[in-house]
Amino acid sequence: MGILQLVREHPNPIGVALALGAQFSIFGVYIFKRRRSRGCLDPTKFKEFRLVKKTPIGPDTARFKFALPTPTSVLGLPAGQHILCKGKDRNGEDVIRPYTPITLDFDVGYFELVVKMYPQGTMSRHFREMAEGDYLPVKGPKGPIKYKPGQARALGMIAGGSGITPMFQLIRAILINPRDKTKVHLIYANDSVDDILLKEELDSFAEKFPDRFTVYYVLKQPPENWNGGIGYVTKDMIRTQCPPPASDIKILTCGPPAMTKAMTAVLDELGYTQGMQIDFNRESPFYLLF
Secondary structure, eight states: OOHHHHHHHSSSHHHHHHHHHHHHHHHHHHHHHHHHOOOSOOSSSOEEEEEEEEEEEETTEEEEEEEOSSTTOOOOOOTTOEEEEEEEOTTSOEEEEEEOOSOOTTSTTEEEEEEEOOTTOHHHHHHHHOOTTOEEEEEEEEOSOOOOTTSSSEEEEEEEGGGHHHHHHHHHHHHTOTTOOOEEEEEEEESSGGGOTTHHHHHHHHHHOTTTEEEEEEESSOOTTOOSEESSOOHHHHHHHSOOSOTTEEEEEESOHHHHHHHHHHHHHTTOOGGGEEETTSOOSOOOOO
């Protein structure tokens, strides 16, 4: 069904037209900003950005909002890529780790990171001690994966813990683009409900775009009356939730190394070729060109 036919036949044509107009407007601003601005990042040297807001969103997780140089600046990070952040360990030595912002270039004037701060993590310690007003050295864009709208008919995503952040960035980039018809199917595994990051946003996407996005949560310690997956991500879950092997689909994985290694073995057994799989944890040779 075409867009005009959809508007004509819908019981609330004005509402549908306004909603579609708003979606195209947001996407138009995103493309305009991407084309107008070179962005604030430098792939060859670190630049410092000021932390303006730190919001705890879980027992060991926080949302960090960093200001860009001007209210109209954009970060300049293509969907699918990440940044390198530099901090200090307990001995004052430099620590560099990759992180994926959850914001895109239509979020002008700032960018956001969602960071899970592990007890023994050296960079986690740096983020835990950061206060509003502190500066974070950042370099980028980095990474071999660059997303091109429509490159794949469907994407299956398997994420664990903080491995949701690169997935979230891609999901958001796909769903704000009304011209991108890629269907996205996410399996997201965690220990408990409290560990699910960005759940409110993911559930909102599923409600707003039911024909383009689905999410299936898997928990090791589920609450009573839980209707999602229990334990670890299994073959049956992947068969049920992800698109079957085909030349025009991709399966993306990101999470703890042990999890992604296990998922690679399971995906191989299910018939997904290496060309269909992308592991964000390693320098994947498979590119989605932006």
